[in-house]
Structures are given as structure tokens and as C-alpha cells.
Amino acid sequence: MNNASIKLLALDTSTEACSVALQYGSEVLTLDEVCPQQHSKRILPMVQQLLRQAGISLNQLDGIVFGRGPGSFTGVRIGVGVTQGLAFGADVPVHGVSTLAAMAQAAQRLYGAKQVIAAIDARMAEVYIGSFSLQQGLMQALSNEVAIKPQDISDFGLNGEVHAVGTGWQTYAEALLAKQPAVIAADILYPSAQDMLTLALPALSAGQFIAAELAEPVYVRDDVTWQKLPGR
Numbered sequence: 001m002n003n004a005s006i007k008l009l010a011l012d013t014s015t016e017a018c019s020v021a022l023q024y025g026s027e028v029l030t031l032d033e034v035c036p037q038q039h040s041k042r043i044l045p046m047v048q049q050l051l052r053q054a055g056i057s058l059n060q061l062d063g064i065v066f067g068r069g070p071g072s073f074t075g076v077r078i079g080v081g082v083t084q085g086l087a088f089g090a091d092v093p094v095h096g097v098s099t100l101a102a103m104a105q106a107a108q109r110l111y112g113a114k115q116v117i118a119a120i121d122a123r124m125a126e127v128y129i130g131s132f133s134l135q136q137g138l139m140q141a142l143s144n145e146v147a148i149k150p151q152d153i154s155d156f157g158l159n160g161e162v163h164a165v166g167t168g169w170q171t172y173a174e175a176l177l178a179k180q181p182a183v184i185a186a187d188i189l190y191p192s193a194q195d196m197l198t199l200a201l202p203a204l205s206a207g208q209f210i211a212a213e214l215a216e217p218v219y220v221r222d223d224v225t226w227q228k229l230p231g232r
Helices: 039-054 073-090 099-111 173-179 193-205 223-227
Strands: 007-012 017-024 027-034 063-069 094-098 115-121 127-135 138-141 146-148 163-165
Touching (some): 007 039, 007 193, 063 099, 073 094, 099 138
Antiparallel strands (some): 127 138
């Protein structure tokens, strides 16, 4: 598929931030907003704002990209639900991108990072964490994404310069740095939809987008863990 003609929407509500990005040809529009507990109110107006700005309707899109997790249970669910609703209505396919990979890609975009450990504060003294390395311009996972207590992490085995991104590195900096020396990128706390676009383009070219009803969240934590939360 010719990049010059691509029209792709990405959205993410998996963390405290709400993020939407729209690629049309070589142009990319992005909206990032930190709005805890406001995702369900903010996400659709943000989508509509970018579509209006670009003069594009939903059914002109080649696909919709969503942050599949890990992240807040409710936030990830909202993102998948909104994506499915938009995609059903417009009859376009969808593709899920890892929130951790998106933050790693942001470190590449902003700092030229080649090795990244992304960590989201998962509450309950745990982080969602994964390690990534640059391959042909895109961040590829080196490890499984897990929910784990920082002190239980084994050695990542990364040598050379490592960039660290995400809220997990703010909350548990000391414990995580003890496991892996890294340069903390304090300006990359949350995933941004613009980096999800970058990661999704090869999947679009390869015809790997799927029907909206097949969209799946990735919670990382198992169901048993969620039953421990108050009110669940």
C-alpha cells in the first residue's frame, strides 16, 4: 500500500492519558491529553476533532489502530469498545498495538533509542513491563510483557545504552534501576497514538488488520488478580 494514500486512525485510553492520532498521506495529526477517569467523555470528541481537521470521514479510513494494553483494566476496555463501535459503523478493519511498544517507539522517535524498557505503574506494587530493541526502525519485543513486582524482576541482560519510559520508572525508579541501569526519559510517561500508527503501518501493508469483532484487549494480569480488586 502506498503511504501517500493511507488514511489511518489510532486511539489509546489504556492509561491516565487519552491519545488520538490520524495519518492521512504524509500528514499526522495528534492529540494527547492527561484526563484520568474522563476517557469515555473525551475520546470521541478528540476523534471527531482530528477527522474534521483533516476533512476525512470514518468510512474513508483504511483502518483503526487501538492500544490493546497492558494498562488500566477499564481504560483498555474503553479503547477496545470505542474502536469496535467506530469500526463497525464505518466497516473498516482494526489492529491492536502494545502500549509498552508504543512508548518504546516514542523513545526511538524522540531520542533515537535502540534499546528500551517500558514500564507502566500497574498499582498493587506491580509494573507492567517489557523490553524492546530497534529492528529496521521499529521497536520489537525482546521479552514477554508481564505484571510483576519490581523486586521480582530478573536481569534484562541488556548491555550498552538503555532508555527507560513510562510511569513505572517514576514510581519505582530505585528498584528498577537496581535491576537495569538506564536513562530515564521523564517526558515519556504514557503511550501516544502517533507511535501506534508507526508500529501499525507494516501490519496494514501486510494485510494483517482484522475484523472489528475480533479485536482483543491484552490485560497481562490474569482474571484471578482482577478478582482481588475492591468492587470487582
